[in-house]
Amino acid sequence: MDFEEAADAVYAAPAADFIATRNELAKQLKADGDAIGSTRLKALRKPTVAAWLANLVARKLPDELDDLLALGDEFREATADLDGERLRELTPKRHRLLDKLSKEAARLAAKEGQKVSADVGQKLRETLDAALVDPAAGDAVREGRLSSALRHVGFGVVDENGEPSNVTPLTDERRQAARDRRKAQRAETETAEEERAAAKRKQAEEDEREAAERALAKQAFEEAVAAAQAAEARVEELDTQLDNAREALSEAQARVHSIGAELDEARRAARDAQKESREARKRYNRL
Known part of the structure; x- marks a missing residue:
């Protein structure tokens, strides 16, 4: 094990075990003949809880x-180009990514048995934001060996004691891989947005079709109701006419019966008159 491996192991140890791990590995380096590495290792400072949490993010x-x-690179490019629209587009992504990393860090810390207070959580967020704003701070965070949280104060980045941190450059390969991932994420987001828009259009078309079908069904229903009402009115009208006809028929039948009776009486009277006329003629002829 060399110094670099030992330093990584020390900062990867649980916060409570930092001193013991550092001293044990320093003894091992010295025993292996690396006295300078042992001295350098002993000089490493124990990280604050916020710094330990930032180192955990760098590792996990x-x-x-x-x-x-x-x-952060995109922010600096947009700032250099005075691209306000791009900056407005990047800002919510910045907040979302900081939120995501902070939540994930708290989850990882809980698995390590480390509680994260609100103050520690805020210092972690400031550290991550400083890493985004300042390339040197980003390199320091990425190294995973912070002993103090970082904070961007306008003129630069300081640790919790107001002192600068050591940095290790982030390789161009890792930066390009990150850019490629973000490009893929943007393409995925655009595809998802297009799919949502297509689904929205399809839903609107279905809603429009259903609305048209409902309108036609409503019209057919209203026409059927109107036809039923008209039929009922016609039935009532015919019932009235039938009642009137039956009443007229009854009156006509009564009139026929009355006329028939009068006719019979007139016929009897005519027969009686004819009989009386014949008898009167006979009496006249005998005179």
Whole structure:
């Protein structure tokens, strides 16, 4: 094991075990003949909880952290180009990525048995934001050996004691990989938006078709109701006419019966008159 491996192991150890791990590995380096490395290792400072949490992010979430640093590159490019529209587009992505990393860091810390207070969570967020804003801070965070949280104060980046941090450059290969991931994410987002727009259009067409079908069904229903009402009115009208006809028929039948009776009486009277006329003629002839 050389110094670099030992330093990584020390900062990867649980916060409570930092001193013991550092001293043990320093003894091992010295025993292996690396006295300078042992001295350098003993000089490493124990990280604050916020710094330990940032180191945990660097170890456990390297791709997500690279995405954050690549987003910082995009911010600086947009700022240099005075591209206000691009800056407005990047700002919500910045907040979303910081939120995501902060939540993931708290989850990882919980698995390590480390509680994260609101103050520690805020310092972690400031550290990650400083990494996005300042390339040197980004390199320091990516190295995973912070002993103090970072904060961007306008004129530069300082640690919790107001002192600068050591940096290790991020390779161009990792930066390009992060850019490629962000490009793929943008393409995926655009595809998803197009699919949502297509689904929205399809839903609108279906809604329009259903609305047209409902309108036709409503019209047919209203026409059927109107036809039924008209038929009912016609039935009532015919019922009335039938009742009137039956009443007229009854009156006519009564009139026929009355006329028939009068006719019979007139016929009897005529027969009686004829009989009386014959008898009167006979009496006249005998005179």
